[in-house]
Amino acid sequence: MKTNSEAAGDSRAVLDRAALAGIREAVRPVIEGRLAAxxxxxxxxREVLVCHGGSCVSCHAVPVADVMERVIGERGLADRARVVRxxxxxxxxxxxxxxxxxxxxxxPRVNESLARRIVEEHLGAGTxxxxxELTWEGPGGEVxxxxxxxxxxRQLKIALRNCGVIDPGSLEEYVAADGYRxxxxxxxxxxxxxxxxxxxxxGLRGRGGAGFPAGLKWQFVRDAxxxxxxxxxxxxxxxxxxxxDRSILEGDPFSVIxxxxxxxxxxxxxxxxxxxxxxxxxxxxxxxxxLDRARQAGLLGCDILGSGFDFDVExxxxxxxxxxxxxxxxxxxxxxxxxxxxxxxxxxxQKGLWNRPTLLNNVETWANVPPILLRGAEWYAAIGTARxxxxxxxxxxxxxxxxxxxxxxxxxxLREVVEELGGGIRSGLPFKxxxxxxxxxxxVPASAADVxxxxxxxxxxxxxxxxxxxxxxxxxxxxxxxxxxxxxFIVDESCGKCPPCRIGNRVMLNVLExxxxxxxxxxxxxxxxxxxxxxxxxxxxxxxxxGPNPVLSTLRHFRQEYEVHVRERRCPAGQCRALLTYTIxxxxxxxxxxxxxxxxxxxxxxxxxxxxxxxxDVCIHCGACLNAxxxxxxxxx
Amino acid sequence: xxTVSSELSEQGExxxxxxxxxxxxxxxxxxxxxxxxxxxxxxxxxxERLIPLLHAVQEHLGYLPxxxxxxxxxxxxxxxxxxxxxxxxxxxxxxxxxxxxxxxVCMGTAxxxxxxxxxCDVVGDLLGIGVGEVTEDxxxxxxxxxxxxxxxxxxxxxxxxxxxxxxxPNAIRKLVRRLKAAARKEREARKGEADGENEQ
Numbered sequence: 001m002k003t004n005s006e007a008a009g010d011s012r013a014v015l016d017r018a019a020l021a022g023i024r025e026a027v028r029p030v031i032e033g034r035l036a037a038x039x040x041x042x043x044x045x046r047e048v049l050v051c052h053g054g055s056c057v058s059c060h061a062v063p064v065a066d067v068m069e070r071v072i073g074e075r076g077l078a079d080r081a082r083v084v085r086x087x088x089x090x091x092x093x094x095x096x097x098x099x100x101x102x103x104x105x106x107x108p109r110v111n112e113s114l115a116r117r118i119v120e121e122h123l124g125a126g127t128x129x130x131x132x133e134l135t136w137e138g139p140g141g142e143v144x145x146x147x148x149x150x151x152x153x154r155q156l157k158i159a160l161r162n163c164g165v166i167d168p169g170s171l172e173e174y175v176a177a178d179g180y181r182x183x184x185x186x187x188x189x190x191x192x193x194x195x196x197x198x199x200x201x202x203g204l205r206g207r208g209g210a211g212f213p214a215g216l217k218w219q220f221v222r223d224a225x226x227x228x229x230x231x232x233x234x235x236x237x238x239x240x241x242x243x244x245d246r247s248i249l250e251g252d253p254f255s256v257i258x259x260x261x262x263x264x265x266x267x268x269x270x271x272x273x274x275x276x277x278x279x280x281x282x283x284x285x286x287x288x289x290x291l292d293r294a295r296q297a298g299l300l301g302c303d304i305l306g307s308g309f310d311f312d313v314e315x316x317x318x319x320x321x322x323x324x325x326x327x328x329x330x331x332x333x334x335x336x337x338x339x340x341x342x343x344x345x346x347x348x349x350q351k352g353l354w355n356r357p358t359l360l361n362n363v364e365t366w367a368n369v370p371p372i373l374l375r376g377a378e379w380y381a382a383i384g385t386a387r388x389x390x391x392x393x394x395x396x397x398x399x400x401x402x403x404x405x406x407x408x409x410x411x412x413x414l415r416e417v418v419e420e421l422g423g424g425i426r427s428g429l430p431f432k433x434x435x436x437x438x439x440x441x442x443x444v445p446a447s448a449a450d451v452x453x454x455x456x457x458x459x460x461x462x463x464x465x466x467x468x469x470x471x472x473x474x475x476x477x478x479x480x481x482x483x484x485x486x487x488x489f490i491v492d493e494s495c496g497k498c499p500p501c502r503i504g505n506r507v508m509l510n511v512l513e514x515x516x517x518x519x520x521x522x523x524x525x526x527x528x529x530x531x532x533x534x535x536x537x538x539x540x541x542x543x544x545x546x547g548p549n550p551v552l553s554t555l556r557h558f559r560q561e562y563e564v565h566v567r568e569r570r571c572p573a574g575q576c577r578a579l580l581t582y583t584i585x586x587x588x589x590x591x592x593x594x595x596x597x598x599x600x601x602x603x604x605x606x607x608x609x610x611x612x613x614x615x616x617d618v619c620i621h622c623g624a625c626l627n628a629x630x631x632x633x634x635x636x637x
Numbered sequence: 638x639x640t641v642s643s644e645l646s647e648q649g650e651x652x653x654x655x656x657x658x659x660x661x662x663x664x665x666x667x668x669x670x671x672x673x674x675x676x677x678x679x680x681x682x683x684x685e686r687l688i689p690l691l692h693a694v695q696e697h698l699g700y701l702p703x704x705x706x707x708x709x710x711x712x713x714x715x716x717x718x719x720x721x722x723x724x725x726x727x728x729x730x731x732x733x734x735x736x737x738x739x740x741x742v743c744m745g746t747a748x749x750x751x752x753x754x755x756x757c758d759v760v761g762d763l764l765g766i767g768v769g770e771v772t773e774d775x776x777x778x779x780x781x782x783x784x785x786x787x788x789x790x791x792x793x794x795x796x797x798x799x800x801x802x803x804x805x806p807n808a809i810r811k812l813v814r815r816l817k818a819a820a821r822k823e824r825e826a827r828k829g830e831a832d833g834e835n836e837q
Contacts, residue, residue: 054786054800055802057800058787058790058800092790237786238783238784239784240746240749240783241784316688316689317688318729319730321727334685335684336686336687336688338726395788397788398788398791399751403747403789469788471747471750482750485746623758624762626755627758627806630806630810
């Protein structure tokens with residue numbers, strides 16, 4: 001079987017429109033075949049798509065793919081089957097995940113010996129390995145297989161359309177999957193005004209958090225006075241718990257490059273920057289390779305596709321500062337300065353990078369642009385709710401069974417996301433709450449999980465859409481401790497420029513620490529609320545203005561839990577160490593002395609190979625014994 | 638007025654950096670300066686080059702010693718305090734050497750609700766160091782990082798550039814044992830090489 005670049009002819013040449021059409025014709029059937037796997041189809045030739053998203057790579061997806069390639073060679077199956085290393089398929093929990101197309105059979109947690117069997121039995125003999133296939137128990141107890149599994153069946157992929165389908169390193173595959181058709185349309189068929197109009201009518205809103213209408217933003221930059229303009233992609237995905245931007249850059253880097261090129265044409269800019277976190281080495285590597293390839297093919301640089309339009313994109317790597325996700329801070333960082341925000345206005349649309357008009361969108365927003373221009377605003381606007389159009393990618397993590405990335409239409413209920421796509425709670429404990437929007441967001445309690453997910457309804461609940469990180473929590477998570485965790489994050493990441501954020505959040509953290517240590521005071525809850533309100537209204541940038549949200553939203557929905565901490569000195573979820581009582585379970589203790597050595601207070605006594613005992617009067621509730629015990633004999637309540 | 642204050646601040650800077658350098662006392666690989674020179678030659682431009690340049694230096698040295706920061710400032714036409722301001726602002730940059738194995742425990746939300754604090758405590762206890770410290774033999778350093786985006790694998794930790802997920806205290810004990818063994822082997826191999834050369 002030829003590789004796709006061979007099928008498309010000389011892969012090193014500069015491409016014109018005819019060449020793009022040629023690639024589409026040659027490679028399109030391959031991509032169609034992969035997409036057909038979502039419906040199921042009769043196989044003639046098979047491909048094995050091995051997920052090479054960051055998460056699967058750290059579960060050893062690379063050696064799995066290597067083994068498959070080797071065995072295909074050994075068994076002489078090269079003309080019937082082939083391995084493709086694709087981007088993130090979404091179900092990180094099942095990594096390394098493998099999909100055989102066009103049959104549409106998923107194999108989860110593939111190791112090297114299973115990889116060998118998949119090649120020999122499925123690719124070679126055509127027999128599906130039933131016992132290794134991904135299955136799920138349906139609502140009526142029936143067994144659902146592979147693509148019927150709700151995690152996949154319930155999704156609608158627009159931003160993630162190519163992730164897990166194409167090889168992120170192959171321009172040919174991207175082109176065959178309708179890549180660069182939107183750019184061609186913008187360069188040769190549409191007026192910039194018509195592009196803006198299309199974007200505005202689509203109702204696309206910024207996916208980075210604030211949800212500002214994308215079309216309007218583009219318009220502002222186009223209308224701003226100045227001769228030099230910049231296009232920036234915000235890939236400083238700092239919200240802990242969100243990883244959709246990383247997955248898009250790793251799985252479909254060309255779509256971001258194409259969208260930025262389109263924007264360059266529309267707003268009149270010749271230079272773009274992608275600001276990526278240093279914590280994402282794989283995304284940086286793949287984006288860099290895609291930029292090189294696009295330049296080489298003439299899809300970046302001078303006179304793109306013979307249109308006379310010049311555009312190029314450079315990568316800027318962050319250096320670990322959460323606040324750099326804020327747009328003015330991000331631009332300072334690109335300029336080589338400390339990433340401190342500045343007051344707005346002037347907005348970046350007027351004065352951005354080096355004081356020039358600058359268009360800033362986040363990765364997911366960019367990835368939505370080409371399909372909208374290709375399929376039309378009406379198609380996009382038909383998806384979603386009245387004021388939130390299209391789809392949203394959520395990163396499901398925490399206590400949920402299926403951790404990973406899902407893309408769902410706006411307006412779906414949180415409960416559907418958590419219980420159907422997410423598969424419910426792993427531990428079997430009741431679903432308690434979902435935290436949306438990271439340190440700037442808030443909690444949605446299980447009791448409110450039936451509201452449709454869109455920008456407005458989440459805001460009403462005191463949470464925010466944010467970038468789409470969704471941390472699911474069961475009854476084993478203490479909401480006070482969670483609030484303390486986020487406040488610690490904010491205090492750490494505050495740039496220190498404005499006092500409400502620098503000092504106010506610090507004071508809030510002190511109060512929360514006091515409460516989790518069991519030294520809370522009756523007036524503390526009101527103090528938190530009052531202080532939080534002040535900080536929200538008086539801080540300079542988004543970080544400070546939203547920093548108190550996790551505290552305020554947990555106070556609103558779980559006030560009783562705070563009260564138990566303060567009045568009864570008790571942590572109902574069993575997470576606040578200082579409020580727990582530690583005992584040794586006799587049946588599990590093997591008398592190894594690990595805990596006696598670890599205890600800083602000398603509170604544990606017992607002879608070697610005999611059951612140990614903790615003296616509760618001496619115990620300082622530090623939990624060191626809990627960590628040290630190799631047999632799990634320490635019980636904390 | 639302005640000259641006086643600028644002189645004062647310059648003196649202040651020198652005193653500050655002087656103190657830092659004495660405090661460090663670490664001999665600096667002269668290659669560091671050549672890296673700066675070569676990088677600047679290859680990448681023409683202005684101050685926006687500062688952060689990429691610091692990345693390049695830290696990638697080679699593992700940290701950013703003050704004399705090298707001063708040199709970077711001189712080459713880019715900035716004052717040392719501007720460079721130090723940037724270095725101290727960003728978590729990624731460090732002014733102290735790190736270990737051969739840099740353990741970065743993820744403290745993102747997903748890891749946090751999956752008991753990342755316990756994981757971090759166990760690692761620290763095993764190595765006998767706290768967060769931000771390095772073992773005496775320079776083998777291990779321990780840091781906490783914000784979300785590494787491996788939320789599906791929580792709790793997770795990076796060892797240099799490699800992600801380890803679904804950690805438990807026992808898995809960490811095994812991992813640390815393995816790393817120690819690997820380091821021992823490496824040291825012996827190096828020693829063997831050196832001995833071999835000496836014999837010749």
